[in-house]
Structures are given as structure tokens and as C-alpha cells.
Amino acid sequence: MSRLLILGLDGFGYDFAARLFASGRMPFLANRAAAGAFGPAASPLPPVSTAAWTTISTGAGIGRHGIVDFRRRELAEYAFVAPGRLVNSGDVRLPRLYDLASAAGLRVFVLNLPVTYPAAAVNGILVTGLLTPPGGDRACWPPEFRKYLAEYVFDLEDPIPSDLPGLCRRLEELAAGRLRVATEAFRRERFDLGLVVFTGPDRLFHRFYEEAYAAPEPASPAAAYLAALDRACEGVYEAFGADAALLVCSDHGFGPGPRRAFYVNRLLKRAGFLTSASAGGPYALHVVLEGFKKLLGRGRPLPVDWARTAAYGLPLYMRWGGLVVNASGEQRAGIVSSAEITSLRDDLAELLRGSAEAAPAAIQWAKTREELYSGPATTDLPHVVFEAGPEVVVSEAKGPGPVVGPYANPQKRGEHTPQALALAAGLGVVPEALAGAALEDVAATAAKWLGFGAPAAEGKPWI
Ligand SMILES: [Zn+2]
Numbered sequence: 200m201s202r203l204l205i206l207g208l209d210g211f212g213y214d215f216a217a218r219l220f221a222s223g224r225m226p227f228l229a230n231r232a233a234a235g236a237f238g239p240a241a242s243p244l245p246p247v248s249t250a251a252w253t254t255i256s257t258g259a260g261i262g263r264h265g266i267v268d269f270r271r272r273e274l275a276e277y278a279f280v281a282p283g284r285l286v287n288s289g290d291v292r293l294p295r296l297y298d299l300a301s302a303a304g305l306r307v308f309v310l311n312l313p314v315t316y317p318a319a320a321v322n323g324i325l326v327t328g329l330l331t332p333p334g335g336d337r338a339c340w341p342p343e344f345r346k347y348l349a350e351y352v353f354d355l356e357d358p359i360p361s362d363l364p365g366l367c368r369r370l371e372e373l374a375a376g377r378l379r380v381a382t383e384a385f386r387r388e389r390f391d392l393g394l395v396v397f398t399g400p401d402r403l404f405h406r407f408y409e410e411a412y413a414a415p416e417p418a419s420p421a422a423a424y425l426a427a428l429d430r431a432c433e434g435v436y437e438a439f440g441a442d443a444a445l446l447v448c449s450d451h452g453f454g455p456g457p458r459r460a461f462y463v464n465r466l467l468k469r470a471g472f473l474t475s476a477s478a479g480g481p482y483a484l485h486v487v488l489e490g491f492k493k494l495l496g497r498g499r500p501l502p503v504d505w506a507r508t509a510a511y512g513l514p515l516y517m518r519w520g521g522l523v524v525n526a527s528g529e530q531r532a533g534i535v536s537s538a539e540i541t542s543l544r545d546d547l548a549e550l551l552r553g554s555a556e557a558a559p560a561a562i563q564w565a566k567t568r569e570e571l572y573s574g575p576a577t578t579d580l581p582h583v584v585f586e587a588g589p590e591v592v593v594s595e596a597k598g599p600g601p602v603v604g605p606y607a608n609p610q611k612r613g614e615h616t617p618q619a620l621a622l623a624a625g626l627g628v629v630p631e632a633l634a635g636a637a638l639e640d641v642a643a644t645a646a647k648w649l650g651f652g653a654p655a656a657e658g659k660p661w662i
Pocket residue numbers: 209210247248249401450451
């Protein structure tokens with residue numbers, strides 16, 4: 200009987216893993232990589248953790264599973280300016296790998312996978328991950344498993360240490376907690392499919408990109424944490440049963456954080472696509488009032504005159520953004536007729552690519568949503584999606600100012616890149632099979648190995 204353990208390492212780029220494995224500082228993962236196949240895997244775009252882990256667990260892209268970000272944006276209501284509610288497991292439009300395995304009668308164990316709250320009823324055990332609300336009462340299945348979670352910490356809790364040694368200590372404790380819960384479950388039962396995600400690396404690399412990702416010193420707290428993480432992976436694998444095959448993947452990689460902001464709505468405004476509404480006073484006063492409302496936790500109403508606006512822009516995630524046509528029938532106060540959408544959409548993409556004002560944002564590409572995505576959730580996405588250059592963040596601000604300006608955020612010293620990693624050992628995956636790998640392939644490969652079909656999968660199995 201084939202068994203499979205999938206280990207997830209949030210934010211572990213292929214480039215980073217290759218360096219770390221070669222340095223001998225993560226011997227367990229390095230040995231598994233040497234024994235099997237190891238290579239880069241493409242993240243969905245934008246490479247947001249919630250979207251990418253949902254792609255990993257469903258085998259499908261964003262247009263099919265429908266998770267783009269941490270929050271839902273109701274474009275029809277111009278809700279990109281309001282925070283929107285957090286996404287949850289009910290928003291995922293497709294069954295996950297463990298749902299399919301459960302339906303096939305296999306026993307599953309899932310720990311800390313993002314966007315799993317509220318916990319689904321599975322044939323086995325599920326402990327929810329990222330976006331589990333504090334004190335949430337549906338954080339595990341079956342509910343009786345909660346007795347093993349008394350000491351378990353779901354996520355980094357405030358105050359998050361601002362120093363590297365303090366943060367690494369906390370992340371080490373989190374990893375130890377996941378190992379403890381997994382070991383407890385594996386001591387009582389042999390599972391067919393295990394899926395355990397460690398989210399610590401992502402937290403570390405955002406804040407300490409240089410020290411932990413770009414150039415980790417052998418004697419640094421970051422290196423000690425990464426060694427502990429490697430031991431935790433080994434511990435989970437040994438407890439699961441070393442006769443099992445192993446897949447390791449990440450959701451995205453890391454690169455340097457943003458230094459410039461691209462104010463996409465200022466570009467649209469100058470080109471005549473977007474018109475500001477009178478904010479009832481000078482713009483500076485408006486900004487002050489909005490600041491107060493933000494402090495009070497209310498949304499930020501847009502100073503936009505929708506009756507004279509053909510399109511608006513929004514950030515999707517960091518250097519990925521979108522342009523939405525203010526289409527009648529689609530948007531609450533839409534003015535663009537359906538016959539005009541296509542030509543307007545093409546003009547907007549051309550504006551992004553060809554504008555001298557946008558040039559410093561180094562727009563890499565601008566594509567229609569239909570070019571990038573397929574599936575029923577495609578129409579929830581902006582009409583045009585684009586990628587700005589490295590070290591750029593897309594901003595929705597519409598007030599006066601340059602189209603591209605300087606940006607600094609000490610919490611964002613590292614940012615996501617769309618290059619994740621894939622590692623397969625014990626499944627007979629040959630290294631060449633990973634050429635052109637994408638995160639969609641993980642679920643397809645797992646389903647094939649475990650011997651059940653993955654009907655919705657877009658991914659190609661590596662075996
Ligand atoms: Zn992530």
C-alpha cells in the first residue's frame with residue numbers, strides 16, 4: 200500500500216534551498232533531495248501564500264479554486280478599498296487532496312495547511328492553519344482531537360519579536376509544537392496521507408531577508424532555526440513511517456523587498472480613465488479624515504467619481520496588480536457597455552506597457568484575465584493583470600503625486616517571488632520529470648501515487 204507524506208515549507212524558494220542543501224546545514228532535506236528529484240516549481244500568479252497553498256492542495260489554478268489573497272474582494276462593489284472579509288475553507292471551490300483521499304477511503308492527517316478553517320470533516324485528522332481565528336472552535340477534526348492541542352500554538356502571536364534571535368526562538372517553538380502534535384497522532388495510527396506545513400520560514404524571510412535568506416551566516420540564529428526546522432522535518436518523517444514516499448514543496452520563494460511604489464490609479468487618472476470625486480475639501484484634509492477613519496477601523500471610501508471613471512487599478516499582491524473596467528452590469532455604478540469592454544481592456548494593457556510615466560515601474564507584462572486564468576472564478580478577477588518589476592509594490596493611492604515614487608517598509612525587507620521548490624523522494628520521480636514543474640502538479644502526483652483520481656486537477660503528475 201502506497202503511503203505519502205507531504206511537507207510544506209512556506210517561503211522556501213528553490214534558489215535558497217539549493218544553497219542551504221549544498222552547505223550541509225539541512226542534512227535531512229539535502230539527503231532526500233539527493234536520493235530523489237529536486238527542482239524549481241512555478242507558483243500561481245500572484246504568488247500569495249493562501250493562493251499557492253490552495254493550488255498545491257487542489258491541483259488547480261486561481262481561476263478554478265478562487266483564492267487570490269487573504270481577503271475576498273468584491274469587485275462589483277468596488278470593495279478593493281475596504282478590507283473585505285478573510286477567506287476561509289468554504290471559499291475554496293474545489294475539493295482538496297485530503298477530501299479526495301478521504302472519499303477514496305484513505306486515512307489522512309493534515310496539520311497547519313493555510314485556508315483550512317473551519318476544519319472539514321475528513322477521514323482522519325485535520326488541524327487548521329493560517330487564517331485560523333484566535334479561539335476558533337472549528338480548528339480541528341474530529342472535535343475530540345482538541346485535547347491534544349492544549350499546548351499547541353497555531354501561529355505567531357503578538358507581540359512578534361522584532362529581534363532576529365527572539366523571532367528565531369519563537370519560530371523554533373512553533374516548529375517543535377507541530378512536530379509534537381504530528382508525533383502524537385502518528386504514534387496512535389498509521390495514515391495513508393500526511394500533509395504538514397511549516398510557516399516559520401516565510402515570517403523570518405519577510406523581516407530578515409538579508410540575514411536569513413540572502414546570506415545566512417553559519418553561526419547566526421537564522422541558521423540555527425533552519426537546522427531545527429530540518430530536524431523537525433526529519434522527526435515528522437520518522438514518526439509518519441520512513442517506508443512512506445516523501446514530497447516536499449514550498450509555495451513561493453523570496454527576493455528583496457520593495458523600494459519603489461507604482462501608483463497605478465495616478466496613471467489612470469492622468470490618462471483620463473479615472474476621475475477623482477470632490478472630497479468635500481482640500482485633498483490634504485481628506486487624507487487626514489481618512490487616517491482617522493482607518494484608526495477607527497472603518498473602510499476607506501474612494502474619492503472617485505464613478506460616473507466619470509472607466510477603469511480603476513488595485514494591488515493584487517506586492518508587484519502584481521490588476522485593472523478593473525467599470526463595466527455596466529458588472530460594477531455597482533458601471534458606465535462601460537459590454538461592447539466596449541474588450542477594446543478598453545486592450546487600451547489599458549497598452550497604457551501599462553507603453554507609458555513613459557509607468558516606465559520606472561518596469562512593467563514586465565500585462566495580460567487579460569482570460570489569458571492568465573481559466574475556470575469559473577476567472578470573472579472574479581480584474582480584467583487586466585500585470586506584473587511590475589522586482590522591488591516594486593503596486594499601490595492603489597489616487598491622490599496627487601508621481602506615478603512611481605520611493606517606498607520603504609521595514610516589515611517588508613523580503614518579498615515573494617514566484618519560484619517555489621519541489622522535492623520528491625521514494626516515488627520514482629526522475630529529475631527530468633520536474634522540468635517545467637508547477638505547484639498544480641503536487642496534488643496530481645500525490646493522487647496518482649496514492650491511487651485515486653484527482654478530477655479537477657490541472658497539474659501533470661511527475662510519475
Ligand atoms: Zn507563503
